[in-house]
Amino acid sequence: MRKVIASIENLGMTFPSENGGLQALSDINLTLYDREFVCIIGPSGSGKSTLLRILADVLVPTEGKVTFADGQNPNRAIVFQSSNLLPWMNVIQNIALPLKIRGADEKEALSQAGNWIRRVGLNGFEYEWPQNLSGGMKQRVAIARALVQQPELLLLDEPFGSLDALTRDQMGLELLKTWETFHPTVLMVTHSITEAVLLADRVAVFSKRPGQIIHELEIPFQRPRSPELRDEIKFLQVVKKLRGMIVTESI
């Protein structure tokens, strides 16, 4: 039996609003296993980001709960759709920030941040201001800032949503490689079915608001996966099946 990292039970979230409250999530049940890559796909406004923010301790759910393995609080890190880099810190300071917040000393934090700068291919941009970086590079910094925390659970909230199609494809492949090296458990929200099928072990399909999981699909492909997989018939069949699940829901 695989080790459970987090189990989400009967989770619901209602935001206070003028007409009684806005229900964003309703009765979510999902188990995340160790080293698993799970994608969430669904219509906009279906509460996918809300779920990630609850898992990242940014929001507190109004119903249900999330239990983590052995009652321990695993290391979690989140990457947002907007890179969310602090504009008053350069690249290396932004990446070192979570370590400094945890109390690491300056030197140690910067040296670890430096390692991650190399791993995400940002050599030479250590002292650049985020404002001077392209969208793809900003998001690489944001991913490095998450991975420097050595998360057991990495939460990705449409990390490539604001990038152009070409950069997006490339970033997806880079993420695949990084994940295959470091193997955190990943929960990723995406709008791209191809991206989900290429990256994930399992895809959860969300309904319209209030968000509920209406389908779960295991992706059967072996790892490591290569980008050529996207052109194979079996891949396209899975994409088609998944698209069917989403389309029937949104009618």
Place this chain on the structure above:
Amino acid sequence: MQRYGNKGNTLRHLIPPLSICVGLCIWEILVRIFDYPPFILPAPSQIFSRLIESIASGVLLYHTGITLIEVLTGSIIGTILALLTGYLLAHHPIAENVLFPYIVASQSIPMAAIAPLLIIWFGSGIMPKILICALVVFFPIQINVIIGLRDIQRNFLDLMKSMHANRKAQLKYLEIPAALPVVFGGLRISATLSVIGAVVGELTGADAGLGYLINTARGQYDTAMVFVAVFMLMIISILLYVLILAIEKRTLRWQTVQ
């Protein structure tokens, strides 16, 4: 292209001092042509020789020093109080409800009107002037602290929460740098206000300072001396403003990128 732009800039830098020189010359010529008595309007040359005299006798530097001490001490006290209470008010809406009426009341009284009260209570020394400076500096900075803290992007707050930042880390890495540009706006306004505050206090009742110097010189029809004192006040205001601008530029280097 670059060189052309630079050349244009250096030339343009010369225009303001030139303009001042021309203005002073016109003033000098007018006074000489119409032969105004010096207690009505002294010529720039007369003011200048009065300036040199008062520097040589040490009178000017003494009174300038007193005013400077009042302005700096008052500004620092007012700024510190404004930063602390601003942080408190931004984080605790109830504190805002309790304190705000007092703050608004204290700020809606014209400072010329409370100056006599403070002098009755604290005498004619530097103490009441320091208090007036602190009072006038307080409000613009406090308001800007509150605005700066309240305007922090939701996304950044979420980020800090996801990293489990405590109060101190949140203050150091997010709140201070995010609010600083707005706070500097308040500091710049306060720099000039504080000089006005000190002078109002000194004019109301004092035994030293540039305001006192203006009062005594006026009594003696020493109008050139009044001009000298006004000139020194102008210098103090400008220096304070430039100082804050310089600190702002150094601190907010990240803002000038892009």
